[in-house]
Amino acid sequence: MKKLFRYCLFVASLILIWECLARSGMYPEYLFPSTGKIFYTFIQDSSEILLRARYSLTLIFLGLGSAVVGAVILAGASISSKMVSEAVTTLMAIMHPLPGIALFPIALLWFGIGNKPIVIIIAFSALWPLIANIYNGLRSVPVTQLEAGKILGLSGSRLIFSVMIPAALPNIITGLRVGWARAWQALVAAEMVFGASGGEGGLGWLLYKRRFMMQTPGVFAGLLIIIIIGIIMENAILATVENQTIRKWKTTID
Amino acid sequence: MDILLEIKNLSKIYKTPKKDIVALNDINLQVKEKEFVTVIGPSGCGKSTFLRCIAGLEKPSKGEIRINGTCVKYPGRDRMMVFQGLDQLFPWLTVLDNITYPLKLAKRGKNKAERKEIANYFLKLVSLEGAGHLYPYQLSGGMKQRVAIARALSVCPKVLLMDEPFGSLDALTRDNLQKHLIKIWKETGVTIIFVTHNIEEAVILSTRIAVFSTGVIKEIIENHLIWPRIPENPSFVAQWEKVYSLLQDKIEKKEITNPLISERKVNLAF
Ligand SMILES: Nc1ncnc2c1ncn2[C@@H]1O[C@H](COP(=O)(O)OP(=O)(O)OP(=O)(O)O)[C@@H](O)[C@H]1O
Ligand SMILES: [Mg+2]
Numbered sequence: 001m002k003k004l005f006r007y008c009l010f011v012a013s014l015i016l017i018w019e020c021l022a023r024s025g026m027y028p029e030y031l032f033p034s035t036g037k038i039f040y041t042f043i044q045d046s047s048e049i050l051l052r053a054r055y056s057l058t059l060i061f062l063g064l065g066s067a068v069v070g071a072v073i074l075a076g077a078s079i080s081s082k083m084v085s086e087a088v089t090t091l092m093a094i095m096h097p098l099p100g101i102a103l104f105p106i107a108l109l110w111f112g113i114g115n116k117p118i119v120i121i122i123a124f125s126a127l128w129p130l131i132a133n134i135y136n137g138l139r140s141v142p143v144t145q146l147e148a149g150k151i152l153g154l155s156g157s158r159l160i161f162s163v164m165i166p167a168a169l170p171n172i173i174t175g176l177r178v179g180w181a182r183a184w185q186a187l188v189a190a191e192m193v194f195g196a197s198g199g200e201g202g203l204g205w206l207l208y209k210r211r212f213m214m215q216t217p218g219v220f221a222g223l224l225i226i227i228i229i230g231i232i233m234e235n236a237i238l239a240t241v242e243n244q245t246i247r248k249w250k251t252t253i254d
Numbered sequence: 255m256d257i258l259l260e261i262k263n264l265s266k267i268y269k270t271p272k273k274d275i276v277a278l279n280d281i282n283l284q285v286k287e288k289e290f291v292t293v294i295g296p297s298g299c300g301k302s303t304f305l306r307c308i309a310g311l312e313k314p315s316k317g318e319i320r321i322n323g324t325c326v327k328y329p330g331r332d333r334m335m336v337f338q339g340l341d342q343l344f345p346w347l348t349v350l351d352n353i354t355y356p357l358k359l360a361k362r363g364k365n366k367a368e369r370k371e372i373a374n375y376f377l378k379l380v381s382l383e384g385a386g387h388l389y390p391y392q393l394s395g396g397m398k399q400r401v402a403i404a405r406a407l408s409v410c411p412k413v414l415l416m417d418e419p420f421g422s423l424d425a426l427t428r429d430n431l432q433k434h435l436i437k438i439w440k441e442t443g444v445t446i447i448f449v450t451h452n453i454e455e456a457v458i459l460s461t462r463i464a465v466f467s468t469g470v471i472k473e474i475i476e477n478h479l480i481w482p483r484i485p486e487n488p489s490f491v492a493q494w495e496k497v498y499s500l501l502q503d504k505i506e507k508k509e510i511t512n513p514l515i516s517e518r519k520v521n522l523a524f
């Protein structure tokens with residue numbers, strides 16, 4: 001409760017600072033709108049904002065979901081075979097530094113216009129940090145727990161799913177956090193640089209349109225929803241997952 | 255009684271980039287059902303390697319290990335191991351689930367309720383009834399080891415392998431757990447191979463003591479002292495001296511100081 005209070009206090013002071021800057025007259029209003037204006041636009045625009053948010057979230061979950069499945073398979077294969085591990089490590093060294101957006105033109109050429117290239121770029125952007133973290137987690141499972149699992153008759157994928165993944169959960173959650181952030185970056189960047197393919201688009205497309213029409217409050221309203229979704233993901237979903245797992249088992253120090 | 259475990263010409267060579275390390279050199283041992291064998295020897299003489307070979311965690315370089323006549327190569331639930339470390343329980347499962355999970359793997363118990371009942375029986379065996387709902391981090395070191403023992407016993411292994419399970423515990427807890435283990439062994443009749451480097455522990459627990467010396471079994475001492483075994487008894491002291499001199503032999507030859515010497519002083523002071 002105290003934590004929630006501090007949290008609200010912090011957010012309130014950020015809003016206050018913003019409002020002071022907006023009212024100080026240092027910046028023209030059409031570039032630096034007041035918080036009231038932003039909230040007003042947010043409410044007025046809410047039906048479109050929510051529509052775009054739903055659209056974006058669908059793409060994110062499609063992309064992130066396939067990245068998670070791919071990362072678990074690749075990290076699992078890497079831990080089981082030295083050859084796969086070397087291949088994946090090399091691939092990671094090449095691909096990880098590559099911004100997903102840089103591959104978007106290729107994805108457009110290969111997969112055509114539509115949602116497909118966006119989902120693929122999201123999956124690509126989230127895949128590498130996910131693999132890196134999951135693989136690291138699987139590698140650092142305590143040897144005794146691993147051997148206890150073997151003694152109890154587990155091997156292969158059963159050992160990975162029953163012992164290694166629960167033991168690697170702190171790293172896996174970190175991977176999800178980074179993957180989630182990368183997925184958003186990829187989505188918004190793709191839509192902002194290349195516009196929406198077809199008449200429909202997500203939040204990146206919304207920002208693009210509002211900027212194009214010089215509706216600065218609308219741009220900030222779009223950013224606000226991205227921030228709110230991020231806060232919900234972090235404080236409601238990931239925090240709950242952590243409380244139900246690694247914090248409950250005390251396999252993490254915080 | 256029948257021979258349960260037969261180890262024939264067992265050798266284990268670790269290949270390292272610099273040189274090969276001979277950890278076990280032509281070991282032969284036969285263990286009968288319901289025996290309690292303690293394995294003792296100086297650090298690095300191959301005790302853990304020996305247990306790990308039996309458990310199937312290491313592949314023998316030569317020789318074979320047979321249980322009831324069949325050769326074993328992989329880990330199996332007929333051989334359960336209790337490790338020295340305090341992190342062998344699965345931290346994401348409660349104490350009870352740490353036991354019901356292996357039961358499920360071993361297909362013991364028809365349903366959840368039945369497995370819970372079996373698990374509770376084994377928790378009671380190690381005097382931890384009522385601790386089933388706790389998570390491993392909520393247990394003391396001694397409690398963790400007792401849960402590990404309960405978990406290992408719950409799948410009804412033919413052999414229980416224990417690698418210095420009480421090594422990281424204080425003297426009082428250790429004493430307590432030794433008594434527990436003897437009780438459990440008598441109650442369940444499970445065959446036990448127990449590694450230790452504490453002479454008193456070796457003499458208190460076992461029916462036979464295998465004294466190791468760099469990769470070989472130097473001598474096997476029959477140990478049929480009457481129960482309960484009291485370290486002050488002359489027969490106990492004699493047995494202790496016997497093991498000690500066998501270990502000391504080795505030390506003098508190599509002319510190195512071994513912590514066992516100071517350990518003796520401590521033991522005599524008691
Ligand atoms: N995985 C390994 N790779 C290479 N050498 C090893 C390995 N494990 C053990 N050894 C070597 O094998 C020998 C026997 O080791 P082992 O762990 O079996 O000894 P130990 O009797 O259990 O010692 P301690 O009482 O200290 O536990 C040692 O010389 C050790 O260095
Ligand atoms: Mg050892």
